[in-house]
Amino acid sequence: MRGMRRGGDTATRRRGDAETLRAKPSPRCSASPNVSDSPRHRVAASPCCLFITSARLLLLVAFLAVGVLSTHGQGIWSNKAARDNYCTVCHSSVQVELQESAHAREGINCVECHGGDPKAQTVAGAHSTNFRRTFDRKQIVELCARCHSDQSKMKPYGIPTDQHALYLTSVHGQKLMKGDSNVAVCSDCHSAHRVLAAKDPKSPVFRENIPQTCGRCHANAELMKPYNLSAGIVTDYQESAHGKALLERHNRQAPECTRCHGTHGAAPPGIGDVAKVCGQCHTKTLESFRQSPHKSIMAASGQAECASCHSNHLVEHASHALWGSSCSNCHAEASAEADRGTKIQALFVQAEAELSKAKESVDNAKRVPLDVTDYEARLSDALTYLVEARPVSHDLKVDDVEDLTRRARSIAQEVQSDVHRKMNVFGGRTIILILVWFYILISIAVVRRFRRTMGG
C-alpha cells in the first residue's frame, strides 16, 4: 500500500513535470509570439528552438526508455525502489539481497533504515542527511521496532506489533538490555537485507529452517560456553521424533524450536510449565498426566515433568519399552511403582502382539484373495483403542489402560478367529480337489472297463 502510494505520488509528480515542460516554454522563445508566428521569424528563431525541441525529444526518449524497461521488468531500474535509489550504484551486492526481500517489494529502501539521500549522485551527497552507516546490536532491535511496533504500518499485513515487547521479555532481549551483544537480535534470524516472509521456504525462519537458524548460535560450542548451554541440542532435536517428523517427513505439524520456546519471546519453559508446553499438542496426554500422582510430586521436587521420561530435545518415539526402563530412573526396581509400570507395559505389549497377529491373518487372507474390507475396518477400530490407551496411560491407572487395551485385544482376536474361519473355507478347496480327482479316476476306470467289455 505504502509502495503504491509512493509510486502514485511519483507518477503524478512526473506527469506534472512533463506538463510543466510543455506549458512553460523557454522565456527566450516565448518573448514575442507574434514574431515567431511569421515564417521569417520562425527561421530566424530556429537555432534556439531547435535546441529546446531536441532537448524535449531527448527527455521524451529517456522517459520512454525508462517506461519500457520498467514495464518489462529488466535492468537495474526494473523496480520503483531501485529507480529512486542511487545507493545501489556502489552497493550493488546489497541491492541483490534487498531486491529479494519482502521490504523491497513494499518499496522500503536503504534510506528508511540508513538515512542519507538516495537521489544524490555523489558519495558525499548520498551519505549526507542523517546517514548512518552501521548500527550496534541494540540499535538494530530499535530500528526494526520503529516500524514493526507501529500498528498503523503493520495492520495491512496482519503482522503482530508485540514482537519488540516480546523480544524484551526473552532471554535474548533481557541479556541484550544488560549489554550482552552476543545474543541474537532481529537480523541474526531474519538477516539484515534479505528479509523474507516466514512462509517463504528460502527464509531462515521458515518452519523447516528454524532448527538450522537457531543452530547457527546454539550449536556453536564456543558461543554457548559462557552461558553454560549445551551445543548438542540441535543435533539432539534432529535425532528426535519431532526432528525426524519435521525434517525428514516434512510434517509441518511437528514442533521446531519456537513451538516450545516461543519465537520473539524465546525462553526455556519453567519446571512446572513443561507439561503445559507439551500439552499444547499432546492435549489428551496432559489431561491424564494432571490426574496422575506424578503431577504434584514432580512440581514439588522440581522435576521437568514430561522431559523426565521423554527427554527434552532428544524426544524419542514413545515406545512401550519406556515403561520398563524409565520408571527405574526414580523408583526402586522392586517397588510397587516400578511394578505398575511393568504391568502397563505388559498390557501394551499383549495388545500390540494380538493386533500384529490379526494384521498378519488379514494380509494372508488378502493374498488369497478374500474380501477383508470389514476386517480392516475392525482392525482400525482396535488400533484406535490402542492409540487412545497411550495418552491415557499417563494417569498411571492400570485399570484405565487395561480397559482400552482389552478392547483392542478382543477385536483383534475376533478378527483372527473370523479370518481363520474364512480361510478354512478356502482350505476346503483341497478337499474338493481330492474329490474331483477321485471322480476322475473312477471315471477313467469305468471307461476302460467299458472299453474292455466292448473289445471282448
Next chain:
Amino acid sequence: MSTSRKAVRWLEERLNLTEIFSFFTTFGLSYGSIDLNKPIEEAAREAFTRELPAYTRGPYILGVLTFLVFVFQGVTGLMLAFYYQPSAETAYESTLLIIREVNFGWYVHQMHYWGGNALIALLAVRLVRFFVHGVYKAPRELFWVFGVVLLFLSVNAALTGSLLPWDQQSYWSVTRGLEVIGTLPVVGYIASFLVGGFDLLSGTLLRFYVLHIIFIPLMMLFFFYLHFATVRRVGLSALPGDQKAEAKPLYPDHLIQLVVLSLILFGAILTLGTLFPSQFWLKADPFTSPAGIKPPWYMMPAYSLIELIPHWLAGVILLLAMLGLVLLPFIERAPYQELRKRPILAASAAAFCLAVAVLAIIGYWRGN
C-alpha cells in the same frame, strides 16, 4: 422304435443333422470325410467305426487335446465375461466380485488362468514333438506353420487376458511384456496400433478385452480349422516303426483314450488352480511400480534379452528368431524325419533351447 430314435427322426426330417455332425468333426474328431446324404445314425456309425492308425493315440493326439483346452478356455471365458466389466474404473472391482462373491467364480477364474498357460505349454510341447519327429517334412509344412502361428496367438491371448484383472501385478507385468513387443521391428508398430500405443489406459483395457475375447479366439479357431483341414488332406505323419501298428476304430479305442486324457488334463488344471492360485494384488496404479515385477513367464527370455543388449538389436534378433521358427520347414529340407540323421539342426535346436533357458534364468534372477 424308442423315443430317442423317434426324436432323432423327427429332427432329421427338419434339420440336416448329418451336416451338423460333419461340421463338428472338422475339428479333429474324425479324420475322414462324411457323406452328407446319409442319415445321421449311419453317418455317425461310419465315422466312429472308421479305423485309424494306432499311432494317432497318445502324444499324437496333442492337437485334439489342445483344441479341447481351447474350447475349455472359451467356456470358462464366457462364464467370466458375464460378470467382467472392461473399464479401468470397474475392471478390478468386477474381478473381485467374480472371485469373492460369484458361486464357483474363484474356480472359474483360476481354471481360466491355468487353462491359458496350459494352452501355451501344450502348443509348445506339440511343436517340440513336430520338430523331434520331423512332422513338418513335405507335404506337412503347414502343420508346423499353423502350429507356430497358434503358439504366437495363444501367447497374445494370455498377454491380453492377463491385463484384464487390472491389479498391480497384471498391469506392470503386461507393461513389461509390451516393452518386449515394442522392440520388434514392424511387428512393434502393428501391435502399438492395435493397442493404441503402449501406455496402458482405460481405452487400452477395452482394446485388450476385445482382442482377448473376439479377435484372437476367432483367429485361433480359424487356424485350428486350417490345421485339421490340412490333416484331412495329407493325413497324419507317422514314424516308420509306427506304420506297422494295428489300425483300430475311432470308437471305442481312440475316443476313450481322448476322454481319459481330457479328464486327466482337466484334473491337472484344477490341481494347479487350487494349489498354486494366481495372486491378486492391489488395484493397478500407473504411478507406482511395485518392486520385483516380472513379465509373464512366456516372455521372460525375450525380456531378459532386451535388458541385456540394446533394444534395437534385441528386436532384430527376436524377429529373426520368430521368422526362422515360422519358416523352418522351408529352410530345413533334408528328407529324413529322424532327429539323429539331422545332427546340425539338432545341435542348433539344443543351443537355441539352452539360450532360452539361460535367458529365462537370468530374467528371474535379475527380477529377484
